[in-house]
Amino acid sequence: xxxxxxxxxxxxxxxxxxxxxxxxxxxxxxxxxxxxxxxxxxxxxxxxxxxxxxxxxxxxxxxxxxxxxxxxxxxxxxxxxxxxxxxxxxxxxxxxxxxxxxxxxxxxxxxxxxxxxxxxxxxxxxxxxxxxxx
Amino acid sequence: xxxxxxxxxxxxxxxxxxxxxxxxxxxxxxxxxxxxxxxxxxxxxxxxxxxxxxxxxxxxxxxxxxxxxxxxxxxxxxxxxxxxxxxxxxxxxxxxxxxxxxxxxxxxxxxxxxxxxxxxxxxxxxxxxxxxxx
DNA sequence: ACTTGACCTGGAGTTAACTCCAGGTGCTAG
DNA sequence: CTAGCACCTGGAGTTAACTCCAGGTCAAGT
Numbered sequence: 293x294x295x296x297x298x299x300x301x302x303x304x305x306x307x308x309x310x311x312x313x314x315x316x317x318x319x320x321x322x323x324x325x326x327x328x329x330x331x332x333x334x335x336x337x338x339x340x341x342x343x344x345x346x347x348x349x350x351x352x353x354x355x356x357x358x359x360x361x362x363x364x365x366x367x368x369x370x371x372x373x374x375x376x377x378x379x380x381x382x383x384x385x386x387x388x389x390x391x392x393x394x395x396x397x398x399x400x401x402x403x404x405x406x407x408x409x410x411x412x413x414x415x416x417x418x419x420x421x422x423x424x425x426x
Numbered sequence: 427x428x429x430x431x432x433x434x435x436x437x438x439x440x441x442x443x444x445x446x447x448x449x450x451x452x453x454x455x456x457x458x459x460x461x462x463x464x465x466x467x468x469x470x471x472x473x474x475x476x477x478x479x480x481x482x483x484x485x486x487x488x489x490x491x492x493x494x495x496x497x498x499x500x501x502x503x504x505x506x507x508x509x510x511x512x513x514x515x516x517x518x519x520x521x522x523x524x525x526x527x528x529x530x531x532x533x534x535x536x537x538x539x540x541x542x543x544x545x546x547x548x549x550x551x552x553x554x555x556x557x558x559x560x
Numbered sequence: 561a562c563t564t565g566a567c568c569t570g571g572a573g574t575t576a577a578c579t580c581c582a583g584g585t586g587c588t589a590g
Numbered sequence: 591c592t593a594g595c596a597c598c599t600g601g602a603g604t605t606a607a608c609t610c611c612a613g614g615t616c617a618a619g620t
Contacts, residue, residue, distance in 0.1 A: 296596070306597085307579055314600095315577095326586060328597055341530075348527035352577070369545070373538035380531045383524060390521050393482030396475075397514045404507035411503070430566070440567085441609055448570095449607095460616060462567055486607070 293331040301336075302343050309339070317342060317356055319363065349386065350379050427465040435470075436477050443473070451476060451490055453497065483520065484513050 295306045304312075312318045318338055321329045331339075338359070345355055358375050361368035429440045438446075446452045452472055455463045465473075472493070479489055492509050495502035 294596085305579075308577085310598090311578065326597085328586090344527050344530055346577095348524045350527075366541075366545075369538055369541050373535060373542070376531055376535050376538070380528065380535065383528055383531065387521060387524050387528070390482045390517060390524075393478050393484075394514065394517055394521070396478055397510055397517065401507060401510050401514065404503055404510070407500075407503050408507070411500075428566080439609075442607090444568090445608065460567085462616090480607095 293336070295329050295331070298331050298336065298339065302339055304339070304343060312339075312342065315352070315356065317352060317359065319359075345379075348383055350383075354379060427470070429463050429465070432465050432470065432473065436473055438473070438477060446473075446476065449486070449490065451486060451493065453493075479513075482517055484517075488513060 293301075295309055298304075298309060299306045309318070313321060318335060321331055321335055324330050342355060346352070354375065358372060361372045361375070427435075429443055432438075432443060433440045443452070447455060452469060455465055455469055458464050476489060480486070488509065492506060495506045495509070
């Protein structure tokens with residue numbers, strides 16, 4: 293699969309895909325004779341994983357470490373698990389903070405709703421008053 | 427309240443507080459005769475709000491817009507509400523993505539748990555075998 | 561009087577994560 | 591055979607959000 297298709301499929305720009313390879317987040321992708329990248333199934337799986345983790349804000353350097361361990365084989369299983377657990381912990385914390393902010397936003401939006409209603413009521417009273425005055 | 431106390435109270439560095447003021451996120455803070463910032467209650471409330479929003483990832487330029495509208499008074503209520511609703515929507519989307527990533531992480535951690543168990547079992551079998559062999 | 565420490569300013573530097581670009585190669589359709 | 595893409599590389603530029611720094615003021619303690 294060529295870079296443009298991969299880019300299309302995962303919504304990552306070709307530049308980003310090459311960048312990920314440069315920094316060692318994706319191990320060197322196979323090339324066709326002419327030097328053009330030809331992503332295989334394993335590459336795609338890795339890209340999907342990276343995309344998922346990045347979307348949630350996991351930092352690239354942590355992912356590089358993790359993937360380095362994956363490549364070292366079974367002896368690193370416990371270390372990898374520890375990394376994921378730590379990142380899971382951080383993720384949950386961030387989500388809790390976001391939930392708090394969401395509550396604040398809802399509270400404020402609700403205040404604005406009420407303010408808008410009050411404004412409208414005042415407007416209506418004014419209209420009625422004027423109608424009576426005529 | 428001096429900048430060091432505010433910094434302490436909200437966990438934002440003095441540099442960050444001055445930076446927020448420079449870019450117009452906090453309206454100009456009053457000074458004592460000697461030119462030193464003296465944060466009042468309104469400043470603190472604004473800082474708390476900003477901190478809460480920033481923690482959830484709301485971008486600074488959006489907050490600058492929002493706060494500019496707050497300062498323009500009641501005529502901007504609907505516009506402000508629209509901003510908060512839009513940010514709320516984006517926040518929910520991000521949280522949903524994070525939840526998906528959390529599920530993937532849990533799945534992977536679980537796989538590692540099983541892998542570790544298997545490893546241990548194999549180890550135990552080996553030990554038992556050796557014990558019998560003796 | 562002098563040192564210390566908190567504060568000030570304007571401006572430069574940093575970090576993460578891309579994103580863009582110039583200059584070059586190589587298939588393919590007209 | 592040549593025009594037009596899609597691809598390549600190494601390196602530079604960008605963006606958001608800080609963070610740091612040099613050089614200066616000022617009040618308080620010794």
